[in-house]
Structure formats: structure tokens, C-alpha cells
Amino acid sequence: MTLYTRFAAHIDAALDTLTDGGVLPGGIDRRNVTVEPPRDASHGDLATNAAMVLAKAAGAKPRALAEALAAELAKLPEVARVDIAGPGFINMVLTDDSWRGELAAVHAAGADYGRSTTGNGITVNIEYVSANPTGPMHMGHCRGAVVGDALASLLEFAGHRVIREYYVNDAGGQVDVLARSVHCRYREALGETVTIPEGLYPGDYLVPVGQALAAEYGERYAAAPEGEWLALFRTRAVAAMMDLIKADLALLGIHHDLFSSEAELQAAGKPEAAEAELRARDLVYDGVLEAPKGETPEDWEPVELPLFRSTAFGDDQDRPIKKSNGSWTYFGADLAYHYQKAQGADQLIDIWGADHAGTVKRIQAAVAALTGGKTRFDVKLIQMVRLLRGGEPVKMSKRAGNFVTLADVVREVGKDVVRFTMLTRRADAQMDFDFAKVVEASKDNPVFYVHYAHARIASLHRRAAEAGIGEGEPDLARLDAEELALVKLAAQFPRTVETAAATREPHRIAFYLYDLAAAFHAAWNVGNDRPDRRFLVVEDAEATRARLFLAAGIGQIIRNGLAIMGVEAVSEMN
Template sequence: MSLYARFAAAIDVVLDTLEAEGALPAGLNRASIAVEPPRDASHGDLATNAAMVLAKPAKTNPRALAALIQPKLAEMPGVTAVEIAGPGFLNLRLDPEQWRDEMRTIFAEGADYGRSTQGNAVRVNVEYVSANPTGPMHMGHCRGAVVGDALASLLEYAGHPVTREYYVNDAGSQVETLGRSAHLRYREALGETVTIPEGLYPGDYLKPVGAMLAAEYGDRYVGAAEAEWLPLFRARTVAAMMDMIRADLALLGIKHDVFSSEAKVQSDGKVVAAIDKLRADGLIYEGVLEAPKGEAADDWEPVEMTLFRATKFGDDSDRPVRKADGAYTYFGNDLAYHAQKAETADLLVDIWGADHGGTVKRVQAAVQALTAGRVPLDIKLVQMVRLLRDGEPVKMSKRSGSFVTLADVVEEVGRDVVRFTMLTRRADAQMDFDFAKVVEASKENPVFYVQYAHARIRSLGRKAVEAGIDVTAPADLRKLDAEELALVRLPAQFPRIIEAAAATREPHRVAFYLADLAGAFHALWNRGNDDPERRFLLVNDTETTLARLSLANAVGQIVRNGLAVMGVAAAEEMH
């Protein structure tokens, strides 16, 4: 158990005691009680808001309640002082041995340090990427792919069973267009000179598909009617595109557990079933929507459609699930797909591009209606990445065929750089991906700075062995000075960071934390630049070297654990 978890449990015992003594009412909600580092390190080692949280429901003053808690906390093993601060916060000062014990816990738990049971086995379905199967992955897809994959790993690390899902949009006009585009490449492969008309996909990535179809079918479908070949060419081309997409995602280390087909959702009757269920609940009706705001009356024609009462669940208007011609809307398909996911999950998380923000409320409303509120839907919007080269934006257009593929970028800068960079900002914040800056060897580049910290620690171990030091010998951690021991406070926060990031479903918090940890480690390392006696490796002082090496190894373990959650390999050396 980590230090913060241990003291949180101990504070719970103190509150139980106060309840038993009648000083605190029983049954108060303690969910908001936190144990965390004080904002100002000079105020102590740990702080708790227990008195602030419980005072109002206990009908007492926070400082008065803090005064009851204070002496009991002071009796806890490892606590040297407890102070009441401000309106009722409690600051704890710990015996230094508590931090040395935490280092031992890090070594004992290794790759599992920070792993949590917070998820309480709540099943989560994370759907991400879900790009239309009309071509290879490009950088417009990259950020959502990395955020979704890192979030899935984070939730697993925090104790959730996770299903990684990809929704294949293999129904609708875009795949019809794809099939027609492949037919042209098929004819080209048979020797015909073709011109790609406006509206079809012109990219060279369809040439191998055309060659495959030509080898398999010969000229059978060259002059055939479209109705004969389109269903076949559509299906075969979608399958080929999905193979390409899987291969592109594999370059980033991304794999999905489930690939769900939009066409299959329809053919299995899931859309009809979902709408029938909503109708039985009085949430479907035939009606006419109001004219869109700002649209001239003569530009709008009232049409009766099948509507879902989305306004009952907080949406701005009711939403059509079936058009006047009987075809289901994309929303109608989408609500059925989410109902399907909810059959095997307790929580749904969708990673969407920010351009889909306008549909968030309606889909959340549908999921709430279809599951009677049992399965929440959290939608994370991810802003696009602006790709820069030599300071100039790189244009991307799937239809023109002149886009920059994800494979191109991974080949140039490496998988780990791409993954880490995608997590260096909040998902909903704009991002520039500058080819020069992401590989820059400077502390302004968090990718480099974190990797350099780990490589430095590994190099330290190798140099210690070369100097004849037995690095397997036990270390006397009392040899660490106050500044060195203070560094342990950051690694000790890793379990808290994991739980907070998982609770908010924000994997970028792990990247931010690792950057702070790397910065603190480099700062401690740099002491030796001015004073040789403060270097980590002292050939003539084995005991101090072993203690400092242990400190470095504790930091290295946390860096590895955090990078593993992000899907990034820790660098063993830097070139």
C-alpha cells in the first residue's frame, strides 16, 4: 500500500474512533476527503481536508472538528507533528523514515507500484479511432488514437476491465464511393487509362486493391452493370482498407479488441430494436421539427419524420432517427450501436474529433434513455493536430490524395515520440506537431527530457558497475540528505496521479506528472556540476553512492511505470 493510501486509511480509523466516542455523527459521507501534498512544502508532508468536508454535515465548525482530529493524528506512527491551518486544514509532518519506507515499497512493487483497485471491476468500453475505412490512417486520426489507447491502459491500471473498440462505418455513401473508386483502379490494373473524376478517392493507396481485384476476377466486371459489382467491390475494398488501418495502428502499438460493423448493426435489426424500445417507453413519435434558427422560411420545408424525445434528457431539440423516405439517420444507427455496447459494459467512453461536438448531447440522451441511466456515456473531444514542417503547415486532404500518413510520421520521428507528444496537452486543446521540436534535445521538449532522465539513470547504474561498485548490495537510505529525500515525495505521488487521471479520464495528466518528475530529478543531478561531492556517483564513497543510486532507481521505476501506461518505451540510452 502506498504512503498516501496508508495515511488515508489511518485517517479513516481516526474518524471511526470519533464516531464511536460520539464526537462525530455516524454515517457521514467521506468520499470527498483527500490526503494530498500541501501546496507549500514548508507546511508539512501531507495535508487532509477531513475537517473541512465533515464539519457542515456534522453541524460544527471546521476548526473545532480539526481540533478533535488533531491529537489522534498526532498519535499515529510516523507522524511527528500535526498543525491546523487556515479554516480547518490539517497538515502532517512525517518522520523521514516514512519516505525511506516508501522507496522500499516502490522497489518491492516494481511495475505494479501505482496499480489501483479504484475501478472496482467496473467494465469500461472505450471506443476510439473509428475512422471511415476509406484510406490509410493520417495525422488527423493520430491524436484520438493515442488518447484512446492511453486512456484504455490507464483505466486498466486503475482496476477496470476494459474493452477497446473500433466502430467501422461501412454503411452509407462514403463506402459506395470507395467501391466505385476501387472499380476504376481495377480497370486501370487491367490496362485501361483512367481519370479519377471529382468526388471519388484519387489516392494511390487504392492501386494495390485494384490489382488484387483484377488478379482475382479478370475482366469479368469491366463492362458489367454497377449493381453487379458494387456490393462485392465495396465489401472487398472495405476489408482491404481495414487491414491497412490495422497495420497503421500497429505502428503506434495500438490494437483493438472489437471491430463493430455499422452495416451489421443494421442487418442484425439493432436499429429497429432500439427504436421499438424507445417507442414503447413513449420516447419516439412522428412529428415535424421547427425550422433551424436563422433559416429563411422559403428555404425550409416541414417534413414529418420519426423523432426521439431528446429534449427530455437535456438536449436542445428532439432528434430524427428515421427520415421521411424511411431511411434511418446516422443518429438512428448510432443510438443502436451504443445500445449494443451497453449490453456488455458499465461505462461507455467515446473519443471523438472536436468537429463532432454538436452531436454529444443527443447521443448521451439516447444512451441514458436506452439504459434507464444505468450506463453513463462520457465523450472526450479531441482537437485536431496542426502538422508543421519548417514552420509551415502541412496540408492534408484524403480526397486529393496528398495527405501525410501516420506511417510517414512514425517512420520519421519514431513511435514513442509520436505517442508521448500526443499526450503533452489536454485532448481538448489545440496542438502543433512540429517535426523539429518533437525531436529537439532540450528541456523544453518533454519527450526528450523524460526519456533523458531514464537514460541517465540507466547510465548511472552502468557506470557504477564499471567503477567496481556492487550495485546489488543493500543501500543505507539514511545516507540521503534532506534535499535528496525530499525528491521521494514526487515518486510517492504516482498512485494518486493514476487514480486522479483515471477518475477524470485524462491520460495527459500522466505525461504532465512525468515531466515534473524528470525536471526534479535533473535539478538534483545538476547539483554535482558545481559540487563534485553531490554527484550521484562517488567512487570513494560506496555507501552514499548506493543510497543515491537507489533514489535514482526509484525515480526510474516510476518513469517506466508512467511511460508504460502511455504506451511509450523507456529509453535505455540516448544517442
């Protein structure tokens, strides 16, 4: 139980007392009652809106109800003072001992401090990355991969059961292009001089695939008609690319639970099943699309197609699920895929690039239709990352052909730097990734600043041991108001976890860790001018033990937050 859930229970109990005493009528809905830090820290440690949101239903004035509630809360041993602000907001100042107790709770919970049960075991399927299997991962995929993986860890920490899924787009025209590109490399491996035609994939990463096929089949498919080798080369090429993609993701510490194939989905008749389900509900009908707006192309003609009634769910027009040649549209295939996912999860989250924003409404409409609105479905749109080196755009990779590979970036700056940096801005805000800045040893680099705080704490404990000051049993009464201010910020971590999980915004963890690190560094730097305020005071072992205990608690929270982000805490800075 966190500080905030504990005080929510205290307020609930106080409201029960008021109900028993006839001050409040029974059965009042208390769901909008909150406990949170006041906007202005000078007003206290905790605030509640209970009197404001309950007064109308109680038929009472907010101020009068606040006075009755404040009188009950003032009886709590953890509360030093209760004030009423404005028309009825209640602010509480907690005792120093309550904060010392929270610091002890951090130590007692250890790696579980901040873990929540708000997820109630709800199963959430998070689909992220899902890059086309046509080459290695590039930095265009990186941000979505990190956000998705950190969100999965965050939701698990908050009590959800999480399925990490990758959707393999292996049924579209791009995999035929891939197969033809590999055939060129296959002929090249057999000794033919090959020029990669325009429109095929030119990257050298396909050379090993062509070589493997040449070693296995020799000249068999060199001059054969496409129909004889296309399916085989497509299967082999996709498998090789997925091996490459999985290896690239592993460099980032990312591993999915489930890989779903679009080709297998279609072979199993899942799109037909979804169509039948929607037709039975009159949500798919045969109709003709409106002519394109503006000047109508000469080759346009009205064609009857199966259309999904997406306008019934807020879309601007109904959408075809099949093309005129009978093959499935991207939307039709995606509709069936999400129907499949919804059968194994209570909630769905897709992590998409911002260029897919136009398709969000229609797929949300489809999921709402297929699940009867029972399955929550969120789409998180990820903005692009611009790669810079010292402020200048980074040149493309020769091996990849036309992009910068994720593997090259990770090998240059490290997994943790990449992961942390990708979470230092909201996912829907554009980002610059400057190779010089992300490894800069300065306060302006959040990656460095948070790592440095943890390394300082580790160094502090090493130096205390060298000075012969064992940790022992600390006297937390030695921690004064300045030092307990750090505990107050530390106690925000569980609430930050719950808020970040509820909003599906893992960047909130990164922001919080930066603020916590900044507060720790500020407390540390006070000792530069005031030796008695240093964390390590050899002449005062008792004060040192208390401050070591405080620092260790801060270090624990940094480790917990970094673990959610998939970043390792460092004990030394090179």
C-alpha cells in the same frame, strides 16, 4: 496500498476513536474527507479537510474538531508534526523514515507501483479511432488514437476491465464512393487510361485493390452496370482498407479488441430493436420537424419522421432517427450502436474529433434513455493537430492524395515520439506537431527530457558497476532531506494515476513524468558544483548505494508511467 490510501485509513481510524470517545456522533458521512498534498509545500507533506467537512454535522467548531483530530494523528509513528491552519485545515509533516519506507515500497512493487483498485473491475468500453474505411490513417486520426489507447491502458492500470472497440462505418454513402473509386483502379489495372472523377478518392493506395480485383475477375465487371459490381467492390474495398488501417495502427502499437460493423449492425436489425425499445417508453414518436431557421429553402416540405425525444434529456430539439426515404440517419444508426455497446459494458467512452461536438448532447441523451441512466457515458473531444516542419506547414502526401499519412510520420520520428507528443497537451487544446521540435534534444521537448532522465539512470548503474560498487543492501539513512524531496514527488505517482483515471485524462501522466524528470535532472545537476552530491561518489560507496537505490526507484516510476502511455523507456540516447 499507497501513501495516500494508507493515511486515509489512518484518518478514518482516528475519526473512529473520536466517535468512540463521544467527540463525534456516529453515522456521519465521511465521503468528502480528503488527503492530499498541501497547496504550499512549506506547510507540510499531507493535508486533510476532515475537520472542515465534518464540523457542521458534528455540531462542533472546525478548529476544535481539528485540535482533537490532530492530537490523534500526532500519535502515528510516521508523523513528525501536525499543524492546524486557518479555521481547521490539518497539515502533517512525515518523518524521514516514512519517506524512506515509501522508496522501499516502490522497489517492492516494481512494475505494479501506482497500480490501483479504484476501478473495482468495472467494465469500460472505449471506442476510439473509428475512421471511415476509405483510406490509410492520416494525422487527423492520430491524436484520438493515442489518447484513446493511453486512456484504455490508464483505466486498466487503475483497476477497470477495458474493451477497446473500433466502429467500422461501412454502411454509409462514403463506402459506395470508395467502391466506385476502386472500380476506376480496377479498369486501370486492365489497361484502360482512367481519370479519377471529381468526388471520388484519388489516392494511389487504391491501386493494389484494383489490381487484385482485375487479377481475380478479369474483364467481367469492366463495362458491367454498377448494380452488378457495387456490393462486391464495396465489400472488398472496405476489407482492404481495414487491413491498411490496422497495419497503420500497429505502427503506433495500437490493437483493438473488437471491430463492430455498422452494416452488420443494421443487417441484424439492431436499429429497429432500439426504436422499438424507445417507442415502448414513449421516447420515439412520429412527428414533423420544424422548418429550418431563417429563410426556408424552396424544396423544403414538412415530412413525418420518427423522432427521438432528445429535448427531454437537454437537447435543443428532438432528432429524427430515419430519413424520409426510410434509411437510418447517422444518429439513428449511432443510437442502435451505443445500445449494443451498453449491453456489454458498465460505462462507455467515445473519443471523437472536435468537429462532432454538436452531436454530443443527442447521443448522450439516447444512451441515458436506452439504459435508464444507469450507464455512464463520456465523450472526449479531440482537437486537431497542425503539422509543421521548422514552423512551416507540412505539404500533403502525394500517395494519399490530400493528407499526411500516419505511417509516414511514425516512420520519420518513431512511434514513441508520436505517442508521447500527442499526450503533452490536454486533448481539448489545439496542438502543433513540429517535426523539428519533437526530436529536439532540449529541456523544452518533454519526450527527450523524460527519456534522458531514464537513460541517465541506466547509465549511472552501468558506471557504478564499472567502478566496482555493487548495489548491495543500501543504507537509506544516508539519504538526506534534499534527496528525500525526490521521493516525495515519486510518491505522487499513485495519486496521479487515480486522478487521471477518474477524470479520464491520460495527459496528466505525461505532465507528471516531465515534472519528475525535471526534479531528477535538477538533483543530478547539483553535483556539477558539489562533487559530494553526485549520485556516483567512488570514495563513498555507502552514499552511492543509497543514491543508486533512489535513482532506480525514479527509473521504475518513469517506466511505469511510460508503459501507461504506450511508450518504451530507453536506456541509451543516441
